[in-house]
Amino acid sequence: MKYLHTMVRVADLDASLHFYCDLLGLVEVNRKESEKGRFTLVFLAAPGDEDRAREHGAPMVELTYNWDPENYSGGRNFGHLAYQVDDIYALCQHLQDNGVVINRPPRDGHMAFVRSPDNISIELLQKGPALPAQEPWASMENSGEW
Numbered sequence: 001m002k003y004l005h006t007m008v009r010v011a012d013l014d015a016s017l018h019f020y021c022d023l024l025g026l027v028e029v030n031r032k033e034s035e036k037g038r039f040t041l042v043f044l045a046a047p048g049d050e051d052r053a054r055e056h057g058a059p060m061v062e063l064t065y066n067w068d069p070e071n072y073s074g075g076r077n078f079g080h081l082a083y084q085v086d087d088i089y090a091l092c093q094h095l096q097d098n099g100v101v102i103n104r105p106p107r108d109g110h111m112a113f114v115r116s117p118d119n120i121s122i123e124l125l126q127k128g129p130a131l132p133a134q135e136p137w138a139s140m141e142n143s144g145e146w
Contacts, residue, residue, distance in 0.1 A: 005060040013065040080121035103146035113146030
């Protein structure tokens with residue numbers, strides 16, 4: 001058995017690609033459009049995992065965009081996506097500078113949570129040991145659900 005991907009349905013493909021690729025830094029490795037099924041699938045991998053994703057089909061996030069509008073709710077019902085990051089403070093600052101709410105700030109220098117445009121919970125974990133506590137993160141309160 002091998003892990004392949006996690007699929008999340010998205011309501012706005014452009015907004016989701018902006019969040020996952022432009023802001024989080026994931027890389028598109030494959031795309032499939034089905035005129036008959038009226039959907040688009042976009043497969044994303046973490047930077048550095050692109051070759052492994054293309055060659056072995058894992059690990060990836062699959063964004064599923066159904067062309068006919070649907071109402072998706074309960075984005076938290078499956079849990080969350082998690083990514084290890086090189087500098088949690090720098091990424092959270094980048095996300096915040098681009099309008100992303102930091103729902104659970106990295107007060108501990110180790111863990112943060114944000115949400116995608118479709119309300120999918122994303123956990124960010126510092127690579128290696130936690131970074132020393134740093135303002136404004138150390139005193140920042142949680143915001144909403146994460």
